[in-house]
Amino acid sequence: MEGLLKSTSLIQRAYWLIKLRWVAIATLAAATLVAVRFMSVSLATRVLLTISLLLVVYNFVLYDLLQYWTRGGKAPSPTRIGRFLTFQIVGDLFILAAILHFSGGIENPFSFFFVFHMIMASILRSRRQSYLQATLAVLLFAGLIALEATGVLPHYHLAGFADHGLYSDRSFVLGFLFVFTVTLYLVVYMTTSISEQLHTQQDDLEKANSLLEEKDQVKNQYVLRVTHDIKGHLAAIQSCLEIVFNGMVGPLNEKQADLVERAFRRTTKCMAFVTALLKLTRMKLSGHLERERFSLKNCILSSLASVQSRAQAKSITVQYRIDPAVEDVLGESVLIEETLTNMLFNAVKYTPDGGQVNLEAMPDGDFIKVRISDNGIGIPPAELPRIFEEFYRAENARAVERDGTGLGLAFAKEVIERHGGSIWVENNPGGGSTFTFTLPNKV
Amino acid sequence: MAQGKILIIDDDPDITEAMTVVLENRGYQVRSAQDGTQGMEQLKKSRPDLIILDVMMRTSQEGFEFSRELKSNPKYKNIPILMLTAVKQKTGLDFKADAGDQAWLPVEEFLDKPVKPDMLLEKVEDLLSAREA
Numbered sequence: 001m002e003g004l005l006k007s008t009s010l011i012q013r014a015y016w017l018i019k020l021r022w023v024a025i026a027t028l029a030a031a032t033l034v035a036v037r038f039m040s041v042s043l044a045t046r047v048l049l050t051i052s053l054l055l056v057v058y059n060f061v062l063y064d065l066l067q068y069w070t071r072g073g074k075a076p077s078p079t080r081i082g083r084f085l086t087f088q089i090v091g092d093l094f095i096l097a098a099i100l101h102f103s104g105g106i107e108n109p110f111s112f113f114f115v116f117h118m119i120m121a122s123i124l125r126s127r128r129q130s131y132l133q134a135t136l137a138v139l140l141f142a143g144l145i146a147l148e149a150t151g152v153l154p155h156y157h158l159a160g161f162a163d164h165g166l167y168s169d170r171s172f173v174l175g176f177l178f179v180f181t182v183t184l185y186l187v188v189y190m191t192t193s194i195s196e197q198l199h200t201q202q203d204d205l206e207k208a209n210s211l212l213e214e215k216d217q218v219k220n221q222y223v224l225r226v227t228h229d230i231k232g233h234l235a236a237i238q239s240c241l242e243i244v245f246n247g248m249v250g251p252l253n254e255k256q257a258d259l260v261e262r263a264f265r266r267t268t269k270c271m272a273f274v275t276a277l278l279k280l281t282r283m284k285l286s287g288h289l290e291r292e293r294f295s296l297k298n299c300i301l302s303s304l305a306s307v308q309s310r311a312q313a314k315s316i317t318v319q320y321r322i323d324p325a326v327e328d329v330l331g332e333s334v335l336i337e338e339t340l341t342n343m344l345f346n347a348v349k350y351t352p353d354g355g356q357v358n359l360e361a362m363p364d365g366d367f368i369k370v371r372i373s374d375n376g377i378g379i380p381p382a383e384l385p386r387i388f389e390e391f392y393r394a395e396n397a398r399a400v401e402r403d404g405t406g407l408g409l410a411f412a413k414e415v416i417e418r419h420g421g422s423i424w425v426e427n428n429p430g431g432g433s434t435f436t437f438t439l440p441n442k443v
Numbered sequence: 444m445a446q447g448k449i450l451i452i453d454d455d456p457d458i459t460e461a462m463t464v465v466l467e468n469r470g471y472q473v474r475s476a477q478d479g480t481q482g483m484e485q486l487k488k489s490r491p492d493l494i495i496l497d498v499m500m501r502t503s504q505e506g507f508e509f510s511r512e513l514k515s516n517p518k519y520k521n522i523p524i525l526m527l528t529a530v531k532q533k534t535g536l537d538f539k540a541d542a543g544d545q546a547w548l549p550v551e552e553f554l555d556k557p558v559k560p561d562m563l564l565e566k567v568e569d570l571l572s573a574r575e576a
Contacts, residue, residue: 232455235557239461246560248468271557 010081011070013124017088018063025055028099031110035161042159044102051099062088085124089133092117097140104158105148106167106176111141118184122191130192134184142177149173217285224281231274238267269403276407280390283335283414294333296368296439297322300361303340307348314353318344323362329439331419336439339412343372343435346408350400351376351432367421368441373434378427387425388413412437447571448489451475452482452509453497453527458556462495465560466567479509486513491522493570496550498528510550523570524550527558 029052035041066084069076076084096117100108114137121133147153149168157164166172241264243249245257252260304320311318329336347357351374360371379387383394391406398404416423416437423437449471453459456477463473474491476482482494494513498506506526514520551573552566 231556236455236457236461238557239458242557242560243461243464248560249464 008075010078010085010124011066011075014066014081014085014088017085017120018059018066021055021059021062021092025052025059028052028055032103039160041161042157044156047102048099051095051102055095058091082125086129089117089121089125090136093133093137093140097144100141101144101148101153102156104156104162106145106173107158107162111180112183114141114180114184115187118187119191122188123195127188127192127196130188131185134188137184138177138181141180145173145177220281220285223277224285227274227278227281231271231278234267234271234274238264238271241267273403273405273407276405276411280407280411280414283411283418289335289418290332291330292333293328293330294336295327296329296336296361296370297326299333299337300340300359300370303337303344304359306341307344310345311348311357314348314351314355316348316351316353316355316357318348318357318359320359321361325363326361326368327441329368329419329441331439335415336419339415339437340370342408342412347372347374347376347435350374350397355432363441364438366441367438369436369438371434371436373428373432375428375430375432378431378433379425381427384425384427388423445470445568445571447492447567448472448474449493449495449567450482450485450491451495452477452479452506453495454478455497458497458558462558462563465563469564471567479505479512482509486519490519492574493523493525493567495525495527495567498526521574523552523574525552525554525566525570526550527554527556 029049032043032045032048032052036043036045069080093114096110096113100111103110117137118130118134121130125133144153145167148155149170155167157167241260244252245260245264300320300322304318307318344357344359351357355375357372357374360369360373362369377396377400379394380396383392386392387394388409390410392410393404393406413423416439420440421438423435425433425435427433449466451459451462451473453462453475454477459475459477463475466473474485474489476485482496485491486494496506496510506528510524510526513522513524551570554562554566
């Protein structure tokens with residue numbers, strides 16, 4: 001049952017234990033002082049405060065060890081981190097037993113804090129180990145009480161809190177230990193059954209998720225195959241039509257030319273769609289990205305250049321501002337440039353004649369942020385969340401251009417997320433929309 | 444009218460026919476083959492001035508393999524190859540790599556499908572005149 005939790009969550013839990021120990025140490029010191037000062041309980045104050053100090057050192061050592069293991073984002077093996085957790089829980093059992101010894105033994109109600117260790121063991125470790133921990137706790141505590149009752153170990157009486165004879169009262173001691181033992185085993189039983197159920201559910205979810213991912217890959221393979229075949233046929237149709245249309249095999253009459261042209265135009269559109277789908281599917285199937293340093297600024301400038309003539313034809317002003325701090329980024333420049341060009345073409349396409357398109361690029365923390373805004377038709381608010389979905393096209397976009405592929409933004413999202421960035425869209429208060437994407441700045 | 448013998452190696456008979464019409468229209472002599480083996484036979488029968496080669500035939504690698512074989516053969520390595528693929532825009536293939544290298548793709552020009560008639564004629568003309576020069 002080793003490794004119920006993943007290595008990363010085990011590490012988180014290891015830090016959690018250390019954090020809890022800080023609270024416990026503070027509680028120990030504070031409780032000692034409060035009991036002595038305000039409740040006039042007689043306590044081995046010096047011993048208890050010394051234990052607190054030693055615990056501070058101990059906890060720092062554990063913390064440093066964990067930091068050392070996880071430096072630079074490394075993850076120690078689940079086995080190692082599991083042993084580390086076991087070591088801490090066992091250590092804490094001994095420490096708690098020692099503290100109880102110096103603070104009244106059976107007279108001290110803090111003995112029920114053993115319950116917390118049982119809960120932690122049950123969440124973090126296997127069922128078997130949790131029962132072993134419970135047994136260890138019972139043996140430690142019973143041993144301590146027995147040794148004190150028989151006079152082998154001295155008894156530190158909590159004068160002012162409990163009656164003096166309690167620790168050597170046979171029926172009280174036996175009754176107490178019985179309840180104590182039952183409590184610990186019951187806690188382990190209940191907590192392990194709940195946490196094991198949760199772990200099983202988590203495993204099932206993970207399995208279901210990886211199955212879905214597998215099926216998605218199979219679907220993508222299928223789409224790739226079908227699309228590739230269709231593209232081959234389309235290419236042949238288009239090549240033949242174009243020759244006829246160009247008059248290379250003799251002149252056509254007006255009606256023939258018109259019909260052939262219509263057919264040719266439709267195959268061109270179909271081709272654009274198939275090409276976009278192929279590109280997106282190939283991208284989804286390929287696990288890797290060619291990462292190289294490239295100038296984002298040059299990329300932006302060259303996509304601005306490719307959209308220039310289309311913008312001029314619609315008398316749309318394209319303005320841009322690239323912050324001087326925008327430097328090289330890591331990734332595939334071809335893909336980023338294509339995405340930028342796509343987004344700029346969209347901005348121009350959905351902005352009426354005489355409108356305006358603005359591009360801004362600036363650093364933003366660890367990222368570079370690129371914003372493309374226009375004062376065009378915008379996106380109906382209800383459709384905003386779906387705009388990056390494959391094949392989804394906003395209603396007003398369909399009115400502008402009937403045969404768009406509905407794949408451009410899905411491709412953009414795939415590219416940007418593949419690079420570790422994010423992409424989103426907002427409507428501008430004055431009309432039009434703003435697309436923003438980020439790319440990691442760290443080279 | 445243009446002069447020159449062109450060999451088209453492509454397993455798609457319709458694309459081959461379309462290209463043949465365009466090229467013959469311009470005056471080139473065109474022969475065609477459906478795969479690498481047939482291509483080799485044609486090559487031995489009559490040496491072309493230019494080869495138009497499809498990348499993906501029976502296997503996705505056949506075009507690459509054929510071009511490597513041809514360019515390794517001293518007898519044929521001077522025949523320019525125009526490859527039909529969109530490969531130049533998207534792969535990390537290194538066109539300058541040496542013979543024997545994994546990434547070695549020894550072809551002179553590329554053209555994406557569907558082939559535009561004027562683009563095809565332009566590239567063919569360029570390759571043939573570069574050869575004469």
